[in-house]
Amino acid sequence: MLSEKYAGMLNKTSVIRDMFYFACDRAEKxxxxxxxxxxxxxxxxxxxxxxxxTIKKLLDDPDFVSIHGYSPNLGILSVRESIAAxxxxxxxxxxxxxxxxxxxxxASALCHAxxxxxxxxxxxxxxxxxxxxxxxxxxxxxxxLKVVQADTETFQINFDRLKEALNEKTxxxxxxxxxxxxGVVFSDKTLKELSGILEEAQRKFGHEIFIISxxxxxxxxxxxxxxxxxSKYYANTISCYSFSKSLSVxxxxxxxxxxxxxxxxxxxxxxxxxxxxxxxxxxxPTAFVQLAVGKMIGKTADLSVYERNMNLLFDAFNSLxxxxxxxxxxxxxxxxSPEPDAKSFCEKAKYxxxxxxxxxxxxxxxxxxxxxxxxxxTVRRSIDALKDFMRKVYPNA
Amino acid sequence: MLSEKYAGMLNKTSVIRDMFYFACDRAEKxxxxxxxxxxxxxxxxxxxxxxxxTIKKLLDDPDFVSIHGYSPNLGILSVRESIAAxxxxxxxxxxxxxxxxxxxxxASALCHAxxxxxxxxxxxxxxxxxxxxxxxxxxxxxxxLKVVQADTETFQINFDRLKEALNEKTxxxxxxxxxxxxGVVFSDKTLKELSGILEEAQRKFGHEIFIISxxxxxxxxxxxxxxxxxSKYYANTISCYSFSKSLSVxxxxxxxxxxxxxxxxxxxxxxxxxxxxxxxxxxxPTAFVQLAVGKMIGKTADLSVYERNMNLLFDAFNSLxxxxxxxxxxxxxxxxSPEPDAKSFCEKAKYxxxxxxxxxxxxxxxxxxxxxxxxxxTVRRSIDALKDFMRKVYPNA
Numbered sequence: 001m002l003s004e005k006y007a008g009m010l011n012k013t014s015v016i017r018d019m020f021y022f023a024c025d026r027a028e029k030x031x032x033x034x035x036x037x038x039x040x041x042x043x044x045x046x047x048x049x050x051x052x053x054t055i056k057k058l059l060d061d062p063d064f065v066s067i068h069g070y071s072p073n074l075g076i077l078s079v080r081e082s083i084a085a086x087x088x089x090x091x092x093x094x095x096x097x098x099x100x101x102x103x104x105x106x107a108s109a110l111c112h113a114x115x116x117x118x119x120x121x122x123x124x125x126x127x128x129x130x131x132x133x134x135x136x137x138x139x140x141x142x143x144x145l146k147v148v149q150a151d152t153e154t155f156q157i158n159f160d161r162l163k164e165a166l167n168e169k170t171x172x173x174x175x176x177x178x179x180x181x182x183g184v185v186f187s188d189k190t191l192k193e194l195s196g197i198l199e200e201a202q203r204k205f206g207h208e209i210f211i212i213s214x215x216x217x218x219x220x221x222x223x224x225x226x227x228x229x230x231s232k233y234y235a236n237t238i239s240c241y242s243f244s245k246s247l248s249v250x251x252x253x254x255x256x257x258x259x260x261x262x263x264x265x266x267x268x269x270x271x272x273x274x275x276x277x278x279x280x281x282x283x284x285p286t287a288f289v290q291l292a293v294g295k296m297i298g299k300t301a302d303l304s305v306y307e308r309n310m311n312l313l314f315d316a317f318n319s320l321x322x323x324x325x326x327x328x329x330x331x332x333x334x335x336x337s338p339e340p341d342a343k344s345f346c347e348k349a350k351y352x353x354x355x356x357x358x359x360x361x362x363x364x365x366x367x368x369x370x371x372x373x374x375x376x377x378t379v380r381r382s383i384d385a386l387k388d389f390m391r392k393v394y395p396n397a
Numbered sequence: 398m399l400s401e402k403y404a405g406m407l408n409k410t411s412v413i414r415d416m417f418y419f420a421c422d423r424a425e426k427x428x429x430x431x432x433x434x435x436x437x438x439x440x441x442x443x444x445x446x447x448x449x450x451t452i453k454k455l456l457d458d459p460d461f462v463s464i465h466g467y468s469p470n471l472g473i474l475s476v477r478e479s480i481a482a483x484x485x486x487x488x489x490x491x492x493x494x495x496x497x498x499x500x501x502x503x504a505s506a507l508c509h510a511x512x513x514x515x516x517x518x519x520x521x522x523x524x525x526x527x528x529x530x531x532x533x534x535x536x537x538x539x540x541x542l543k544v545v546q547a548d549t550e551t552f553q554i555n556f557d558r559l560k561e562a563l564n565e566k567t568x569x570x571x572x573x574x575x576x577x578x579x580g581v582v583f584s585d586k587t588l589k590e591l592s593g594i595l596e597e598a599q600r601k602f603g604h605e606i607f608i609i610s611x612x613x614x615x616x617x618x619x620x621x622x623x624x625x626x627x628s629k630y631y632a633n634t635i636s637c638y639s640f641s642k643s644l645s646v647x648x649x650x651x652x653x654x655x656x657x658x659x660x661x662x663x664x665x666x667x668x669x670x671x672x673x674x675x676x677x678x679x680x681x682p683t684a685f686v687q688l689a690v691g692k693m694i695g696k697t698a699d700l701s702v703y704e705r706n707m708n709l710l711f712d713a714f715n716s717l718x719x720x721x722x723x724x725x726x727x728x729x730x731x732x733x734s735p736e737p738d739a740k741s742f743c744e745k746a747k748y749x750x751x752x753x754x755x756x757x758x759x760x761x762x763x764x765x766x767x768x769x770x771x772x773x774x775t776v777r778r779s780i781d782a783l784k785d786f787m788r789k790v791y792p793n794a
Contacts, residue, residue, distance in 0.1 A: 001515075001519065002514060002662045005516075006513060006673055010665060042462065047464075047465050055452070056453050059452060059453060064444045067444075068646040068647070068648050103678075104501075107678035108678035115400060117399060118400070119398055137676065137678060140677075207398050248461070250467045251468050252465055253683050254683075265404075268399075268407060272399075272400065279534065280505070280537075280677045281508030282504075282505065282677065282679065284648075285650065285683070286648065286686055287648030287650075288649070289683055
């Protein structure tokens with residue numbers, strides 16, 4: 001019979017998508033130059049020419065079976081070896097190819113990791129503000145997503161709330177640093193404290209609690225900071241990576257997961273992912289795209305526009321007296337709404353052609369997300385529109 | 398906690414894969430020219446040059462966001478429109494783009510379809526001999542796969558057994574025509590009778606029973622036969638297609654599913670697939686691969702080698718007195734084993750460098766599968782090896 005589970009999901013539309021579609025309609029009416037769509041995070045910097053050239057060269061290979069033939073079900077070995085070597089060198093880790101599983105982006109990596117370390121009925125913890133797709137990832141694997149309220153002063157972790165949330169059913173904790181939507185990077189201090197608390201919880205509850213580390217923004221860091229590598233702090237960590245942002249290729253659906261070599265089940269977690277994949281009919285990302293990113297490990301597109309945009313927008317919000325925790329990375333800002341109800345703020349802003357997403361979507365009301373995947377000229381013009389809007393609608397803010 | 402479900406699957410290895418690895422070892426020892434690997438079905442005909450050129454042209458598009466940016470979550474609209482138009486023209490159907498969902502091959506299409514029309518605890522029926530991955534597809538969606546024994550005279554459907562298998566829990570029936578492993582195409586007569594029985598069962602049990610039609614071999618048909626289009630016979634049909642065989646690109650992971658426009662839930666099944674996809678972290682096949690196949694709809698690689706190989710092998714088995722139902726398509730033959738235990742036969746054959754897969758894997762003991770994705774010269778040489786093996790090991794057969 002038609003699945004009530006999936007049919008039932010059809011009525012719950014995504015606010016982010018709704019805002020995006022509103023922006024599209026608005027752009028048609030007022031011209032795309034006059035509508036500032038800060039709703040979705042579609043990477044906008046040019047794809048490295050080297051990546052495209054690499055694919056073209058692969059397609060010219062007369063050994064077409066090695067290019068267009070089936071990929072081994074855990075991913076192409078040479079690519080997994082390159083990734084392990086890169087992570088070991090960059091983060092001083094001890095991965096072998098056997099700890100790397102190729103995925104269709106970070107989303108797919110997360111869904112595989114969740115199925116491997118969470119049994120039906122168990123819980124996964126996320127820290128607000130959090131990426132809202134974590135909910136279907138966990139719930140459609142028959143688990144429960146538990147949200148730890150935000151520390152809105154810093155967007156580091158609210159540890160008191162975390163301790164309350166941990167229990168015998170906790171299977172995993174999702175960490176997302178740099179964070180969508182806050183842009184904040186979890187500090188060395190935060191990760192040490194998190195690690196200590198989880199170690200203690202593991203002892204207390206008598207089973208492993210995994211960190212599933214969602215790291216698509218690893219290379220987008222500002223002010224020269226180094227993003228601490230989560231797996232370095234905690235053995236039971238599965239790192240989920242995507243090339244979507246670093247190479248600006250979200251449509252190519254390519255990423256990987258990396259199981260810490262000291263994790264519980266380190267020797268079986270990647271083969272388990274292969275079994276998860278069988279049940280999903282996933283069977284690896286596109287083989288020649290795997291081969292292409294294999295040649296690009298450690299290289300990125302020119303990501304500097306994101307820091308330029310962040311600085312302009314951060315200063316603008318500041319000058320308007322709107323509080324905002326300074327992002328350490330990503331292409332998001334997460335300012336405090338000038339009125340307590342961020343949904344009401346976003347509704348008003350959108351009719352002034354400023355399309356933001358209310359923080360309620362991310363489990364953090366009273367804030368709004370600004371996704372600045374645009375060229376800097378557009379950002380500059382949007383700031384004029386923002387100032388105009390604030391003067392008219394919030395004259396006393 | 399580590400999933401017992403997926404960890405438990407690690408001990409069950411695939412016989413097909415085992416045979417394939419044996420062939421690889423053997424090839425290293427005896428030279429690849431002397432080992433005849435008829436185990437796995439890795440398409441071996443050249444990829445159409447036009448397909449590769451189409452991808453290269455896409456990569457040169459200065460509008461890189463339209464090439465490497467996110468795909469809409471149901472697939473790229475223009476591609477879905479092209480597919481609907483092609484199916485309507487070719488099979489006299491009434492699809493709109495809203496009935497087409499882009500997938501990572503037929504495997505992914507099947508897994509999405511199963512989740513949409515089968516609730517946990519329900520049953521899906523497959524006809525032996527059947528593709529063994531149907532089992533994890535159904536079981537990992539928390540359903541039960543029920544196998545209807547083969548009609549080994551014709552490899553059409555054993556309808557008496559089908560009637561026994563249908564019950565109030567039956568959610569769907571998987572049809573695979575042309576069939577892996579038998580190569581047989583379900584006839585017009587078979588499909589009419591199947592349709593009638595399912596219509597009656599729907600009335601009897603008071604709910605829809607879907608046909609999930611697995612059609613990756615649709616274009617590989619022999620002796621000039623036309624492959625009847627299953628969805629034409631039965632409204633509640635979801636057709637699952639892959640470009641893996643028609644374009645010889647299994648590693649590219651690209652296909653689609655097509656919901657009959659008169660099916661129950663025809664207006665919501667594709668959006669439901671989008672929700673299934675969210676939970677799997679799948680998020681569409683590679684966007685530019687979608688665009689590339691969109692330009693290749695209805696075109697195929699030169700598939701003629703498969704018919705040539707089939708004729709040679711079919712005649713060889715015949716001349717050796719080995720019974721075999723003549724395949725109507727695919728790149729498989731499924732002869733009767735010269736001894737009742739096909740596993741024993743395949744064990745003996747493999748040490749004569751002839752690598753076959755016992756029919757037991759496909760729910761049909763006493764037969765073995767011959768996957769002839771090879772150039773014709775290799776097939777010719779394998780026939781000499783086969784004759785030699787049969788003379789030595791089965792002198793009285």
